[in-house]
Amino acid sequence: MTEPKERLVQxxxxxxxxxxxxxxxxxxxxxxxxxxxxxxxxxxxxxxETRQQAKRLEQCLDRIGDGSSTLKDAGGKLIAFGQNISGIFAGDEVMKGSLASYTFEHM
Known part of the structure; x- marks a missing residue:
């Protein structure tokens, strides 16, 4: 695999x-x-929209002969689960969730 392709896949x-x-x-x-x-x-x-973007990324990976990373996907979901749990205990969850989502979206 060439370096540019490896970077693209990553x-x-x-x-x-x-x-x-x-x-x-x-x-x-x-x-x-x-x-x-x-x-x-x-x-x-x-x-x-998020689900459609994930599907398009899967299609891109399929076209170049690779797939998504099960480990990275699972890690992201685990972190998200922790974030969701922490939101339950916030009295102002809607505001904190909005700020967190805005920040995450723009990373």
Whole structure:
């Protein structure tokens, strides 16, 4: 494998793992937004966008003959699970979740 291809595969795998992590975070937040229907609706839209992005990244990896990294995907989901658990204990979870999501999205 050439160095540029190796870098591309690594980047695509990292991006896929981040989308998997974002899906887990969004799903956890959405479950707890029953009192905020407008935010919940927008987050559901964002969740679908995130799933589509993950699917497109998988297709890119398939086209170049590689796949996503199970280890990276699992690690991202584990971190997201911890983030979701920590949100349960916050009295102002909607605000903290919004700030965390905004920051994560722009990384």
């Amino acid at each position: 980047w695509l795998r990292d991006a896929h793992a981040m989308e998997e992590q974002a899906e887990t975070i969004l799903s956890g937040q959405i479950e707890r937004l029953e009192n905020y229907p407008e935010i919940r609706e927008r987050m559901n839209t964002h969740l679908e």
